Amino acid sequence: METAQSLATVVESRENSVEFAVLVRRQRKSRSQKTLRTALVPRRLSLVHGPPAPQGTRNSSPDHQPFTYSRQEHQHRILFPTAHTDEMGDAEITTSAWRLxxxxxxxxxxxxPFEGRLAAIVEIIDHKRVLIDGPSExxxxxxxxxxxxxxxxxxxxxxxxxxxxxxGHVAKKWEEHKVQQKFDESAWAKKRAAMQKRRGLNDFERFKVMKMRKQARFEVQKTFAKIRASAKA
Incomplete structure (x- = not known):
């Protein structure tokens, strides 16, 4: 009889301990969720609604009474700060500098086969192809x-x-606006001509160019040395 009572006591104590452990876990879980909820809710409100609506006057005149923005108006003022001002911004509109x-x-x-030659666009076929005509003599x-x-x-x-x-019309306009002459006088054409001339040099001519560049660099360095010496003196 005593053994049965002792066993019943042990079983009851174990059940109580298990229930107590479950209760403790539930309390800890609810406490952590409550802490997390209280930590996140103010941030969510601040992100959604923004800072508290300010109080003030629409202008400095004493005739106007203080007022409070509505929440929607305050959010609109935060998102679009220049939408409620009386002054309009200065906008300078210029044309594009791109070559179209x-x-x-x-x-x-x-x-x-026509590398280095000029032509005029007569018609645009699509975004990748054009029809050209080069009436240059x-x-x-x-x-x-x-x-x-x-x-x-x-x-x-x-x-x-x-x-x-x-x-015939393209050739007439080409000669009228002196297209070839304008391009030949440009820095682009002069640079291309210099590159082509340099590309066509033989070995001895390249050697002479190297010596001349070296001599020119030496003269520049000598001039700078004289300027530095006169500045120190």
Whole structure:
């Protein structure tokens, strides 16, 4: 009998201990969730609603009474600070400085049998191809379809050239605006001519260029040395 009572006591104590452990775990879990909730809720409110609505006056006149912004108006003022001002911002609108693909634009061939020659865009086929015509007497190009990847846009434009103009009209406008002469006088053409001339030199001519560059560099260094010496004195 005593053994049965002792066993019942042990079982009851174990059940009580298990229930107590479960209760402790529940309390800890609810406490941690409550702490997390109280830590996150103010931040959520501050992110959604922003800082508290300010009080003030619409202007400094004493006739106006203090007022309080509504929450929606305050949020709108935070998102769009210049929307409620009486002064308008100064906007300076300028045209684009890019060279546009347009009818009348003079282009330069980068590759192919017509490399280095000029032509004018007569018609735009799509975003990758154009119809060009090169009526230059120096280096003529027959009218053909060319990919834009093979061309370079120059700053020269034949103004008011009609779309799909005939060969004779394009040649007339070409001579009228002196397209070839303008390009030959540009720094781009001079640099290309210098590169082509340098590319065509033989070994002895390259050696002479090297010696001349070395001599010019020596003269520059000597002049700078004289200036430094006179400055120290």
């Amino acid at each position: 693909v347009e009818v009348g634009r003079v282009v330069l061939f980068n590759e192919g 120096k280096a003529p190009i027959p009218r053909q379809e060319v990919a834009l990847a093979k061309l370079s846009l120059t700053p020269i434009v034949i103004p008011k050239l009609p779309r799909a103009s005939g060969v």
